[in-house]
Amino acid sequence: MGQGTNSTAKKRDGFSSSFGVLAATLGSAVGLGNIWKFPSLTGAHGGAGFLLVYLLSTLLIGLPVMIAEITLGRKAKANPITALQTLAPSALPWWLIGASGVAAAFLILSFYSEVVAWVFAYVAKALGGSILSSSPEVTQSAFSALISDPLQSLLWQWGVLAFIGGILLCGVTKGIEAITKKLMPLLFLLLLLLGAVSLSLEGARAGLAFLFSPQFDKISASVVLTAMGLAFFKLSIGMGTMMTYGSYFRDDQNIPATAFRVMSADLCVSLLAGIAIFPAVFTFGFEPSSGPSLVFITIPAVFSQIPLGHGLMVVFFVLTAIAATGAMLSLMEVPVVILHERFGLARGKATLLTLMLLIVAGSGAALSHSTLAEFTVWNMSLFDLADYLSSNVLLPAGGIFIALFVGWSWGLDRFRQAVSNQGRLSNAALANVIFFLLRYVSPLLILIVMLRGLGLI
Numbered sequence: 099m100g101q102g103t104n105s106t107a108k109k110r111d112g113f114s115s116s117f118g119v120l121a122a123t124l125g126s127a128v129g130l131g132n133i134w135k136f137p138s139l140t141g142a143h144g145g146a147g148f149l150l151v152y153l154l155s156t157l158l159i160g161l162p163v164m165i166a167e168i169t170l171g172r173k174a175k176a177n178p179i180t181a182l183q184t185l186a187p188s189a190l191p192w193w194l195i196g197a198s199g200v201a202a203a204f205l206i207l208s209f210y211s212e213v214v215a216w217v218f219a220y221v222a223k224a225l226g227g228s229i230l231s232s233s234p235e236v237t238q239s240a241f242s243a244l245i246s247d248p249l250q251s252l253l254w255q256w257g258v259l260a261f262i263g264g265i266l267l268c269g270v271t272k273g274i275e276a277i278t279k280k281l282m283p284l285l286f287l288l289l290l291l292l293g294a295v296s297l298s299l300e301g302a303r304a305g306l307a308f309l310f311s312p313q314f315d316k317i318s319a320s321v322v323l324t325a326m327g328l329a330f331f332k333l334s335i336g337m338g339t340m341m342t343y344g345s346y347f348r349d350d351q352n353i354p355a356t357a358f359r360v361m362s363a364d365l366c367v368s369l370l371a372g373i374a375i376f377p378a379v380f381t382f383g384f385e386p387s388s389g390p391s392l393v394f395i396t397i398p399a400v401f402s403q404i405p406l407g408h409g410l411m412v413v414f415f416v417l418t419a420i421a422a423t424g425a426m427l428s429l430m431e432v433p434v435v436i437l438h439e440r441f442g443l444a445r446g447k448a449t450l451l452t453l454m455l456l457i458v459a460g461s462g463a464a465l466s467h468s469t470l471a472e473f474t475v476w477n478m479s480l481f482d483l484a485d486y487l488s489s490n491v492l493l494p495a496g497g498i499f500i501a502l503f504v505g506w507s508w509g510l511d512r513f514r515q516a517v518s519n520q521g522r523l524s525n526a527a528l529a530n531v532i533f534f535l536l537r538y539v540s541p542l543l544i545l546i547v548m549l550r551g552l553g554l555i
């Protein structure tokens with residue numbers, strides 16, 4: 099164990115260009131969260147009001163924590179556990195943040211990989227035209243047939259895991275960076291195309307009103323927690339993903355500027371996804387349902403009524419698959435690099451072991467719509483439970499400790515040095531503001547929102 103920091107003899111893999119850093123980091127942030135969670139949560143919880151809470155959470159909490167994670171990762175050039183062990187000035191067990199990150203990665207992957215499995219299955223179905231029907235009953239039964247078939251669910255999930263594992267086997271530069279550099283621009287192009295088509299439909303106004311008209315009375319404590327949890331999930335923070343990617347950052351990369359770009363581009367993708375989805379949904383008089391049924395039941399029925407809808411439906415599922423790929427890569431990279439650096443497994447073996455563990459961990463969520471459909475905890479299926487616990491408990495809790503570590507243990511001097519690339523960037527004032535947020539504002543806000551949202555105070 100523990101060969102992470104003394105492996106300097108062999109050069110550590112990392113992102114090779116500035117664009118590569120941006121593409122991979124954005125690839126992690128952009129994911130199913132943008133397409134499956136953000137638009138429907140925004141619509142359901144008060145439109146612009148929810149958006150405002152989300153933006154505040156992102157600016158006051160998300161962005162500082164993201165910058166903190168990337169900075170720590172780059173400084174230590176190691177996986178989250180080793181990074182916190184080497185950077186911690188005191189003997190406190192800060193490395194536990196890294197360990198809980200691995201747990202969060204497995205929890206998220208267990209349900210995420212299942213939704214991604216449906217997306218890949220739907221790319222095939224859309225290509226074959228088998229889900230082309232304007233009747234929601236037909237698209238509903240096609241979806242039910244897929245998710246209630248345990249074998250199909252498992253096989254698609256394993257296929258997706260193997261695909262992502264295959265990219266990870268190629269390494270950080272040749273795998274993660276190379277693929278996200280190609281996929282991210284394509285994702286924007288496809289999304290712009292769909293957004294333009296959707297806005298040209300007659301329901302555009304009603305769709306935009308659903309998404310953006312402010313309803314502040316819908317904002318309760320649990321809605322604020324949802325918005326904050328979404329900010330964590332969206333930015334891939336609170337579990338060591340960004341710390342891991344930070345460890346691949348180049349030394350001359352401007353961290354705050356990159357984080358800001360990633361946050362803004364991620365927001366654009368989320369808004370564009372909403373613009374691509376809701377005008378079309380309203381044009382054909384569908385209910386703006388939320389969660390998986392929006393993507394897998396409503397969308398096929400909607401596209402079936404648009405001219406060139408078959409092609410556009412393929413575009414929609416391909417772009418969703420692209421978004422999911424970048425996010426899955428970053429989720430799986432966390433356990434892979436920890437097995438590699440902490441337990442001395444070769445990268446290939448670490449990837450295979452992660453795959454096998456995920457096949458076991460993911461089977462609960464994969465079967466939660468079939469064999470385990472009756473099995474609930476706190477009134478939630480295993481799938482919903484993993485989703486709820488990760489976004490609303492584990493990631494925010496991880497965020498509190500990362501903020502506390504930088505704000506109270508690592509300290510302002512080290513933080514300023516690292517964020518300014520050892521004085522080469524003159525961003526001391528900005529670093530001071532971020533540090534202040536990390537030391538006082540973010541941990542307190544997260545704690546209050548969590549306790550209120552969970553109904554504990």
Ligand code: PHE
Binds near residue numbers: 126131132206330
């Ligand atoms: N940010 C990804 C999304 O929006 C999900 C994710 C969460 C990825 C946490 C990595 C870590 O879908």
